[in-house]
Amino acid sequence: MTVPNGLIGGPVYLDHNATTPVDPRVVEACLPYLTEHFGNPSSSHAYGQHARAAVDAARTAVADLLSCAPGEIVFTGGGCDGDTLAIRGAALAHRDRGTHLITQVTEHPAVLATVDALHRLHGFRVTVLPVDQHGLVHPGDLEAALTDDTVLVSIMHANGETGTIQPIxxxxxxxxxxxxxxxxxxxxxxxxxxxxVRELGADLLTVAGHKMYAPKGIGALYVHTGLELEPTTYGGGQEAGRRSGTENVALIVALGQAARLADQALQETPALQGLRDLLQHRLTELLPGRTQLNGHPTRRLPNTLNVSISGTTGRDLLAATPEIAGSTGSACHEGTDHPSPVLSAMGLPPERAYSAVRLTLGRWSTESDVDRTVAALTAAASQVGPAAIAAQG
Structure with a gap:
């Protein structure tokens, strides 16, 4: 398997939950649709028909990944776009059934901002459920919050900071x-x-291409057959009228290829989880009494390790290890001077939240990467002292 050029000779990349490198096989698949195959999929001539066939094939590939019908896939501009179309679209199209929305406190900002906009602009009532110390929503809390006026519940499948997987x-x-x-x-x-989608029981499900080795700016939304949505974009009626605008054929082809590769890559999940567990074990072993796992110990994404290393701050620790490309939390919150809202919502004290680092492995991660990461972080942890935490206030 060819490694993307951007990973060769650079820092160990452990921020796959923020974005993934584009798989070279995905690049190869989409490039012709930026050059020779330029037709508009809505055109009836040969150029348009070729583009339409490529879009249809990609739609089938994404549907196969999600175990649904091709006609249930709507291509979007990414995760935020898909979340907005799903939540706003369903709420406005079905407000005759109710005006109560339910979500939970560690959701992606796209979800939280959309339900807030529906409250501000359209008068919807919003309930935000808490999570426990592992980041899990308790089904009993949802059951208690549901009313006859509840029109939509939006709960993420897994959290990008901790990897905690919800009981969807x-x-x-x-x-x-x-x-x-x-x-x-x-x-x-x-x-x-x-x-x-059948096993999860979802009516709507969002996918983002750049989290699965496709380029940024493309995603998909599963919409259960027959479910009406108010469009977020009006115009020519593309995507069954749910998201008008001439299709981005090259990126749609890229997402289709990424979906095919993702389906194959699921077989490699045990090896990826093994690397993650090795990383956690070695950090715990070399920093005894200083590492604490954040997130669920078992209901967790196979590539995700979020740990707090006491006596440091995550930001200072990563600044001292430029050979490691990790993060202190979600890319949506990175760069702030506040502890992660996700970790705070889980009840972690500020000093533990400040000392957290998120290390997320991916398709080309190796045991050598784990070795380099452990050596760099353990060395830096002995140099970055508690004064940094005090400086955070």
């Missing part, structure tokens, strides 16, 4: 029992673990 099927069943629709953001899970 149980939550979806509770929502459906009260007549509510169920949406899940699966941007962090598609391609890492099996994602079947």
């Amino acid at each position: 099927r149980e939550l979806a069943d509770l929502a459906h029992a009260r007549g509510a629709l169920f949406h899940t953001d699966a941007a962090q899970t598609a391609g890492k673990i099996p994602v079947s």
